[in-house]
Structures are given as structure tokens and as C-alpha cells.
Amino acid sequence: MARTDTASRVISTPPERVYAALVDPESLAAWLPPDGMSGVFERFDARPGGSYRLVLTYADASTAPGKATADTDIVEARFVDIVPGVRVVQAVDFVHDDPAYAGTMTMTWEVTTVAAGTRVEIRAVDVPAGISAEDHAAGLASSLANLAAFVEH
Template identity: 80%
Template sequence: MPRTDKASRVVAAAPERVFAALLDPGALAAWLPPEGMAGRFERFDARPGGSYRLVLTYPDGWAASGKATADTDIVEARFLQIVPGVRVVQAVDFVSDDPAYAGTMTMTWEVARAEGGTRVEIRADDVPDGISAADHAAGLASSLANLAAHVER
């Protein structure tokens, strides 16, 4: 059954700085992986119609299991829309043999000036059934906290 998950946070940085961190592969690799994971891009082309392949790895002995391998999630994503300074929309697929992770999730990241900095909103539509709502909420919150730490330095 299709599900939508949302998260938001105000970060103490200018919208331009926050938006830039949504499209820079070095910045994304630093802040996007939720706590307890590391990420690296195998390819990255930030333009409408462009795509990326992100490999997320759990540390040794991590309690969770990966979607692609025992310790790895692989994300294939396409940029559907980039509105400079405002919004990035991506179609995201997990590489997995498990049908619970099948289907394309649409991730929308929006930034807007707010008191104290920039409000960042994430909306994930059509979240695969294999991703629990609680785990996804924790992951989104963790990524937002990482983003705040990254852009507030």
C-alpha cells in the first residue's frame, strides 16, 4: 500500500548554502547517509534527467540488514526536477531481490527561508512496504541532523 513519509527541520544556514548541499556529491556523501551508515557515489549527474548510484554500507556487526547485500543498500536515483534554490525531486529505486523493496519512491526536498535560517522539508511518496515507518522516520531525521551539522559549520 503506498505510503508518504515527511520530515522537516530548520537549519541555521542560508538557503543557498543548504540548496547547494542537495546537489553536491561530496556534501551528499557526507550528510545523507543516516547515522550508522557510510555512503559513496559510483556515479552522479545532477541535472533533470541525470542520475546517480549511491552505495550505503552498514558497519561491521550492525544489527540491521542491507537491502542489496547483508551490509549494503544500493540506491539508483533519477533527477526528475531541479528548481534552483527551491526544490529537488528524485525517483528512487532500491536494488534488491526482495519484492518488499520494489517500486519507485519519489523524494522531494524543498528549501525555504525561515526565521533562524532555512526550513528543509522532505516528502517521500510511495515508500516501499519493506521500509518500516519508524525506521524511515528515524533515517530522515538523522539525515536532516547530518545536513544541519554539515551546513552550519
């Protein structure tokens, strides 16, 4: 059965600033990796039909082994839809031989104006079975906290 995971956070910054951090590779590399990881884009083309390759490296692979190598996860993603200032939709695949991580996950990041600033909502559809719901929830929450810290300064 397909799984959908969601997360959201209100960030006390205007939506334009939050959205800009969703489509800029230097910004994304700074805040997207969850706690305990760092990220480097090998390529990045933010436009519908464009793509990116992100290598995420674990600071301590003994606590969370990587999917692609002992200490890395590699993400291949395509931009499915981009609505400037509003939404970024990506089709995400993990590079891994384990069928538990196979399949394309659709990630939708949406920003909306609220009284306190900006609500950022993430919807991950068709999450691979190999990613535990608990770990994914923690990762999404960590990325949102990192985003808030990044744009609120």
C-alpha cells in the same frame, strides 16, 4: 496502499548554502547517510534526467542487514526536477530481490527561507512496504541532523 513519509527541520544557515549541499555529490556523501552508515556515489549527474548510484554501507551489519548485500543498500535514482535554490525531486529505487522493496519512491527535498534560517522539508511518496515507517522516520531525521551539522559549520 501507497505510503508517504515526511520530515522537516529548520537549519540556521541561508537557503543557498543548504541547497548547494543537496546537489553536490561530495557534500551529499558526507551528510546524507543516516547514523551508522557511510555512502559512496558510483556516478552522479545532478540535472533533470540525470541520475546517480549510491552505495550505502552499514558500519555494523549485525544490527541492520543490508538490502543489496549483507552490509549495503544500493540506491538508483533519477533527478526528475531541479528548481535551483528551491527543490530537488528524485525517483528512487532500491536494488534488491525482495518485492517488499520494489517500486519507485519519489523524494522531494525543498528549502524555504524562514526567520531562523532555512526550513528543509522532505516528502517521500510511495515508500516501499519493506521500509518500516519507524526506521524511515529515524533515517530521515538522522539525515536532516547530519545536514544541519554539515552546513552550520
